[in-house]
Amino acid sequence: MAPNGEAKRDDYPYRLAIPTRWMDNDMLGHVNNVVFYRYFEAIVVDFLTKEAKLDWLEDPHTCYAVESMCRFWKPLSYPETVEARLRIGHIGTSSVRYEVALFSEGNPGPAATGHFVHVFVDRRTERSLPIPAPIKQVFENFK
Amino acid sequence: MAPNGEAKRDDYPYRLAIPTRWMDNDMLGHVNNVVFYRYFEAIVVDFLTKEAKLDWLEDPHTCYAVESMCRFWKPLSYPETVEARLRIGHIGTSSVRYEVALFSEGNPGPAATGHFVHVFVDRRTERSLPIPAPIKQVFENFK
Amino acid sequence: MAPNGEAKRDDYPYRLAIPTRWMDNDMLGHVNNVVFYRYFEAIVVDFLTKEAKLDWLEDPHTCYAVESMCRFWKPLSYPETVEARLRIGHIGTSSVRYEVALFSEGNPGPAATGHFVHVFVDRRTERSLPIPAPIKQVFENFK
Amino acid sequence: MAPNGEAKRDDYPYRLAIPTRWMDNDMLGHVNNVVFYRYFEAIVVDFLTKEAKLDWLEDPHTCYAVESMCRFWKPLSYPETVEARLRIGHIGTSSVRYEVALFSEGNPGPAATGHFVHVFVDRRTERSLPIPAPIKQVFENFK
Numbered sequence: 041m042a043p044n045g046e047a048k049r050d051d052y053p054y055r056l057a058i059p060t061r062w063m064d065n066d067m068l069g070h071v072n073n074v075v076f077y078r079y080f081e082a083i084v085v086d087f088l089t090k091e092a093k094l095d096w097l098e099d100p101h102t103c104y105a106v107e108s109m110c111r112f113w114k115p116l117s118y119p120e121t122v123e124a125r126l127r128i129g130h131i132g133t134s135s136v137r138y139e140v141a142l143f144s145e146g147n148p149g150p151a152a153t154g155h156f157v158h159v160f161v162d163r164r165t166e167r168s169l170p171i172p173a174p175i176k177q178v179f180e181n182f183k
Numbered sequence: 184m185a186p187n188g189e190a191k192r193d194d195y196p197y198r199l200a201i202p203t204r205w206m207d208n209d210m211l212g213h214v215n216n217v218v219f220y221r222y223f224e225a226i227v228v229d230f231l232t233k234e235a236k237l238d239w240l241e242d243p244h245t246c247y248a249v250e251s252m253c254r255f256w257k258p259l260s261y262p263e264t265v266e267a268r269l270r271i272g273h274i275g276t277s278s279v280r281y282e283v284a285l286f287s288e289g290n291p292g293p294a295a296t297g298h299f300v301h302v303f304v305d306r307r308t309e310r311s312l313p314i315p316a317p318i319k320q321v322f323e324n325f326k
Numbered sequence: 327m328a329p330n331g332e333a334k335r336d337d338y339p340y341r342l343a344i345p346t347r348w349m350d351n352d353m354l355g356h357v358n359n360v361v362f363y364r365y366f367e368a369i370v371v372d373f374l375t376k377e378a379k380l381d382w383l384e385d386p387h388t389c390y391a392v393e394s395m396c397r398f399w400k401p402l403s404y405p406e407t408v409e410a411r412l413r414i415g416h417i418g419t420s421s422v423r424y425e426v427a428l429f430s431e432g433n434p435g436p437a438a439t440g441h442f443v444h445v446f447v448d449r450r451t452e453r454s455l456p457i458p459a460p461i462k463q464v465f466e467n468f469k
Numbered sequence: 470m471a472p473n474g475e476a477k478r479d480d481y482p483y484r485l486a487i488p489t490r491w492m493d494n495d496m497l498g499h500v501n502n503v504v505f506y507r508y509f510e511a512i513v514v515d516f517l518t519k520e521a522k523l524d525w526l527e528d529p530h531t532c533y534a535v536e537s538m539c540r541f542w543k544p545l546s547y548p549e550t551v552e553a554r555l556r557i558g559h560i561g562t563s564s565v566r567y568e569v570a571l572f573s574e575g576n577p578g579p580a581a582t583g584h585f586v587h588v589f590v591d592r593r594t595e596r597s598l599p600i601p602a603p604i605k606q607v608f609e610n611f612k
Contacts, residue, residue: 059345062371063364063503065496067239069383072492073248074220078349081217085348089405096210097355105216109252119375202488205514206358206507210351212526217349221492228491232548240498262518353525359534360506367503382496391502395538 045113047141047150052125053182054091056083060118071116076152077108080140083124084156087138091182092175101169103158106135110154120145128182134168135159136179188256190284190293195268196325197234199226203261214259219295220251223283226267227299230281234325235318244312246301249278253297263288271325277311278302279322331399333427333436338411339468340377342369346404357402362438363394366426369410370442373424377468378461387455389444392421396440406431414468420454421445422465474542476570476579481554482611483520485512489547500545505581506537509569512553513585516567520611521604530598532587535564539583549574557611563597564588565608 049055058079066072088094088103096102116122122142129137137157141150160171171179192198201222209215231237231246239245259265265285272280280300284293303314314322335341344365352358374380374389382388402408408428415423423443427436446457457465478484487508495501517523517532525531545551551571558566566586570579589600600608 061364062367063492063495063501066492067494067496067498068245069496072224073251074217074224074492077217077220078347081215081348086405102211105255107252107254108216109250111250112248119372204507205510206349206352206360208353209349210353210355212353215349221490224491229548262515354531358510359537360503360510363503363506367501388497391541393538393540394502395536397536398534 044153045111045149047153048148049123049125049141049143052127052139052141054083054087054126056086056124056126058082058122058124060116060120060122062118065118069117071118073110073112076110076112076116076142076154079122079124079142080108080110080154080156083126083140084138084158087126087182092178094175100163101160101172102163104161105156106159107157108154110152112152113149114144114147114151116142116144116151122151126182128179129155131171131176131179131183133170134161136171187296188254188292190296191291192266192268192284192286195270195282195284197226197230197269199229199267199269201225201265201267203259203263203265205261208261212260214261216253216255219253219255219259219285219297222265222267222285223251223253223297223299226269226283227281227301230269230325235321237318243306244303244315245306247304248299249302250300251297253295255295256292257287257290257294259285259287259294265294269325271322272298274314274319274322274326276313277304279314330439331397331435333439334434335409335411335427335429338413338425338427340369340373340412342372342410342412344368344408344410346402346406346408348404351404355403357404359396359398362396362398362402362428362440365408365410365428366394366396366440366442369412369426370424370444373412373468378464380461386449387446387458388449390447391442392445393443394440396438398438399435400430400433400437402428402430402437408437412468414465415441417457417462417465417469419456420447422457473582474540474578476582477577478552478554478570478572481556481568481570483512483516483555485515485553485555487511487551487553489545489549489551491547494547498546500547502539502541505539505541505545505571505583508551508553508571509537509539509583509585512555512569513567513587516555516611521607523604529592530589530601531592533590534585535588536586537583539581541581542578543573543576543580545571545573545580551580555611557608558584560600560605560608560612562599563590565600
């Protein structure tokens, strides 16, 4: 499903509250567009750590970003707590696509929608490898 | 033209050298993927300021990000100086699409390719307005 | 009182919970020392906004940083929620000194202690002015 | 020597040019005070890497920050290239104090002065160890 401005919170089963920080705002008084990807990262890392039990420094496999994308629908601004939402899109042999949306407090429509694609690699050789089965199962659960 | 891994420096007429910073690297020892968008921002802002003579705090018009995207082909890492490159893609009535690529020192292929879309708005009303003619001409020159 | 490694949570009446972010960590796996000042900023800005009712973009007065300092006692690391604490130290005619400490979850001693000095200035002339009386009273309450 | 507003470029033998970035500025239009520490870090890391030949990920020893401090004399702002300067202050058995100043283009007086203290530790045990002799000699050369 393409990123879209009609997305609703319930379209995405996983959630994370992200308090904005003063320096997330730029000179124009809104959260800088690059920081939206920082919020995408926050929910993806949180999901992988808590649900998929990934150990970022010790596991034999790790994840590399291969693509990300964001559409900006409404501004966000410090101070507020952003509600990030995530669902799993396409699951490939080695890669997974997270579909992410950010919601402003009290606002039904998204401030941003986008995606992020990870490929699983062997930490030492940096070659792609199949998504480990227990992690793949977690991804299926959040489709 | 779609972002692609065969992009060459000469496909993009505008350039900016960006020294990486220590904290651009993440725990895995490479420039964090979100920071690639910081480099995209660097060349877009530099281009708009120097070539299109945009005054970010005083002009009656300003630019809002509506979409950005990045494909990650090869890692970047501190310390190195990244060569960012930019060309203008589609020019609409109110919007412009920058196509951007990042190159690692001594590497012919791109570390990343992507795009960034701005819409011009009235600073006070926040409604879209036509790209001012002198700026549109600059965009044409870098197509 | 000098920053010190024996500081306790109760020495500082104001508090703010700060969730760490993945990119707060540096390549060595701990929260980067510069980010500690980001946490100091978070509690100072939060305190000024909520308690002293400062409007950062509209008030005729604003605050300039004149000095800051941090001693690092123990590492912090993503993922954890840092407990920041603040009390008011010296109150001058135009300036105020915030004394700040950061605590790791479940740890009685501080991860860091330090201070931050603001001077109040006229937003337009940028010349120092006396701390507005209602704000001064708030500072007295948190001494 | 205490940080001071009369510091001159020539008081500090080591130098590094640091281009500011758009997001170094905060909502008030100047480089945010926390980012000054990012510039301090830039010159300290650059000095240790190039002059003291420190390998941050492979050496058996590494450096922990124990204290840092900054006095803010004049604002910095994007776009400009900051000239950072460094000299070695006190050299202890395990610790070293860097004295740092930041200068704005075309301005004889400093925008900021401060210091940063590192202690050398064994990477595995995290216990302090004497500064390796070749590094100590480099420090002596920049006193």
